[in-house]
Amino acid sequence: MFDDNYFMNEAFKEAQKAFDADEVPVGAVIVANNRIIARAHNLTERLNDVTAHAEMQAITAATNALGGKYLHECTLYVTLEPCPMCAGALNWAQITKIVYGASDAKRGYSLFSEPLLHPKTLVSKGVNEVACSKIIKDFFLKKR
Numbered sequence: 001m002f003d004d005n006y007f008m009n010e011a012f013k014e015a016q017k018a019f020d021a022d023e024v025p026v027g028a029v030i031v032a033n034n035r036i037i038a039r040a041h042n043l044t045e046r047l048n049d050v051t052a053h054a055e056m057q058a059i060t061a062a063t064n065a066l067g068g069k070y071l072h073e074c075t076l077y078v079t080l081e082p083c084p085m086c087a088g089a090l091n092w093a094q095i096t097k098i099v100y101g102a103s104d105a106k107r108g109y110s111l112f113s114e115p116l117l118h119p120k121t122l123v124s125k126g127v128n129e130v131a132c133s134k135i136i137k138d139f140f141l142k143k144r
Contacts, residue, residue, distance in 0.1 A: 004099050007031055007077040008128040012101070014041040014054065015079045015135055021046065025135045028054040028078040030062040030071065030095075037074070038062035054078060055086035059093050071095040079132040081125065083107045087116040097122040101132025 007029055014027025018041035030038040040057035044050055055078055063069050071090075075097040076082075081104040082090060090098060098121060117123070 002034055004077070004124065004127045007036070007075070008079070008099065008101055008132075010036060010039070011077040011079050012128060012131060012135070014039055015132070018042045018054070019135055019139055025139050026054040026078065026080045028058040028076060030058050030074050030076050032062075032066065032071075032074045037065040051085065053083065053086050055082050056089060059089055063093065069093065075099060077127075079128075080104050080136060084116055090121065091116060091118045094118050095121055097124070099124045099127050101126070101128045102136060103129075 011027040011029045014029065015025040016027070018027060019025035023042040023045050025042070027041045029036045038058045038061035040054045040061060042054050043052040043057060055076065058076065059071070062071055062074060071093045073096055076090065076095055077099045079101045081100045081102065082098065083104070095118070098117070103125065
């Protein structure tokens with residue numbers, strides 16, 4: 001049986017791919033029945049698309065894998081707290097649970113209040129927080 005740390009490490013691998021591609025290093029996986037059904041990382045630079053966040057890419061891949069628009073009984077593991085855009089999309093997708101690593105004081109969904117998420121969505125934060133925060137900080141230090 002896999003746990004939150006295992007799946008967050010898988011999301012972190014996606015963040016590393018983004019880092020290596022000079023994208024803001026955010027990675028995500030979506031899990032259903034203890035199996036990864038979607039993997040994604042930020043593609044905003046590559047696609048020249050401000051909506052190409054890891055979560056948005058993962059939602060699309062997961063709904064395609066499931067053959068439907070809802071992510072009931074699914075968990076999103078993402079290395080950085082979702083922004084309001086992604087939180088809204090996760091609401092519409094009715095995801096069951098969100099687990100994130102690092103908090104985002106500037107752009108995280110919590111600044112805009114919890115009602116952005118579906119009322120039944122569970123949230124767990126701080127899983128592998130140190131590594132998830134470090135990769136973001138390292139990326140922006142490299143940019144300066």
